[in-house]
Amino acid sequence: MGIPASPASDWLLEVNNLSCGYGGESVVKDVSFALSQGDIGCLLGPSGCGKSTILRALAGFLPLDAGEIRLASRAISLPGRTLAPEKRRIGMVFQDYALFPHLNIADNVGFGLKDMSKVERRHKVLELLDLVHLKDLADSYPHELSGGQQQRVALARALAPEPTLILLDEPFSNLDADLRRRLSLDVRDILKTLGISALLVTHDQQEAFAMCDQVAVLRDGRLLQWDVPYNLYHEPANRFVASFVGQGGFIPGKALGPDTIESELGIIRGNRAYKWPPGTLVDVLIRPDDIVYAPDSELRPRVIEKTFAGTSTLYRFRCSEETEFEALFRSHLDFHLGEHVPVRVEADHLIAFERSA
Numbered sequence: 001m002g003i004p005a006s007p008a009s010d011w012l013l014e015v016n017n018l019s020c021g022y023g024g025e026s027v028v029k030d031v032s033f034a035l036s037q038g039d040i041g042c043l044l045g046p047s048g049c050g051k052s053t054i055l056r057a058l059a060g061f062l063p064l065d066a067g068e069i070r071l072a073s074r075a076i077s078l079p080g081r082t083l084a085p086e087k088r089r090i091g092m093v094f095q096d097y098a099l100f101p102h103l104n105i106a107d108n109v110g111f112g113l114k115d116m117s118k119v120e121r122r123h124k125v126l127e128l129l130d131l132v133h134l135k136d137l138a139d140s141y142p143h144e145l146s147g148g149q150q151q152r153v154a155l156a157r158a159l160a161p162e163p164t165l166i167l168l169d170e171p172f173s174n175l176d177a178d179l180r181r182r183l184s185l186d187v188r189d190i191l192k193t194l195g196i197s198a199l200l201v202t203h204d205q206q207e208a209f210a211m212c213d214q215v216a217v218l219r220d221g222r223l224l225q226w227d228v229p230y231n232l233y234h235e236p237a238n239r240f241v242a243s244f245v246g247q248g249g250f251i252p253g254k255a256l257g258p259d260t261i262e263s264e265l266g267i268i269r270g271n272r273a274y275k276w277p278p279g280t281l282v283d284v285l286i287r288p289d290d291i292v293y294a295p296d297s298e299l300r301p302r303v304i305e306k307t308f309a310g311t312s313t314l315y316r317f318r319c320s321e322e323t324e325f326e327a328l329f330r331s332h333l334d335f336h337l338g339e340h341v342p343v344r345v346e347a348d349h350l351i352a353f354e355r356s357a
């Protein structure tokens with residue numbers, strides 16, 4: 001296929017103004033982001049926002065309506081020109097593992113290595129199984145393995161042809177929470193050891209934060225923010241990102257100065273300079289970790305909800321009808337429903353948005 005070479009760039013993956021969809025209707029609209037060699041990116045967003053559709057376009061299963069996708073400086077998708085999936089050097093790992101049940105683990109991993117001699121292939125397969133800590137199971141069959149082990153095999157199989165990029169489509173969603181957390185960290189270690197770039201699709205922001213260097217937050221087919229996890233949490237670009245990423249909610253406030261807001265929780269100061277004039281009505285983001293227990297505080301909101309979670313307890317407090325917020329305390333700070341608890345706001349990252357009428 002005659003896709004022209006494009007000028008070299010420092011990015012491994014570039015998605016520029018991508019629009020694509022089904023039956024002539026774009027469900028992904030004007031999405032742009034780029035990934036450096038060795039970085040792990042993530043597409044995060046609510047169900048139906050277009051995450052899998054972007055992955056399909058990257059894999060070469062979906063043509064573009066507009067924009068371009070470049071991998072290692074080569075345009076692999078343009079409107080009307082889609083490089084075939086098998087020519088992209090992109091590996092895929094799916095939610096359901098998709099292992100071949102009639103092949104043993106070694107043959108599953110070696111499936112894409114048809115061009116190698118038998119000896120070379122065995123060597124490569126054992127090397128990969130060693131990397132995913134499954135060398136001892138080379139001769140077992142998929143049904144003899146746990147879900148987590150099967151997903152490691154799927155990863156080894158995707159890595160075998162030495163792809164330029166790995167796409168991971170909700171790879172841990174069939175696993176229980178604890179295994180999910182451990183495996184996502186293991187997979188990150190493996191990818192980092194090999195220096196392989198990857199793009200993960202997930203609903204789970206804990207997983208996105210723990211595993212990925214850059215995260216895209218999507219809504220209705222549009223990319224709202226592409227950033228490092230720390231900035232998504234502390235510097236959300238808009239209200240949706242602020243509410244979708246992390247816990248927390250908004251309370252009403254009034255701007256007193258560029259970095260100072262008056263609210264029912266007192267004067268809140270942050271490290272951000274906003275441009276609005278004094279007196280502007282705003283909504284202030286309060287995260288559960290922005291609130292600390294402060295015995296000497298005069299601010300004493302009432303506990304209206306309490307969720308015990310072992311090492312910590314999440315409280316919902318009410319100051320008034322308009323001002324409710326959550327706070328996360330170590331669980332030995334034990335308060336009962338209806339109790340008035342002295343607290344203080346400690347929010348270095350003051351996030352607020354002008355209140356719409």
Ligand SMILES: Nc1ncnc2c1ncn2[C@@H]1O[C@H](COP(=O)(O)OP(=O)(O)OP(=O)(O)O)[C@@H](O)[C@H]1O
Nearest residue numbers: 022023027045046047048049050051052053054203
């Ligand atoms: N094969 C298809 N034909 C027509 N519309 C589709 C098709 N696949 C997905 N869609 C629509 O495209 C939009 C985006 O779907 P997509 O599967 O990309 O979302 P997603 O963010 O991956 O969702 P989820 O997290 O639920 O998997 C949705 O409105 C969906 O209904």
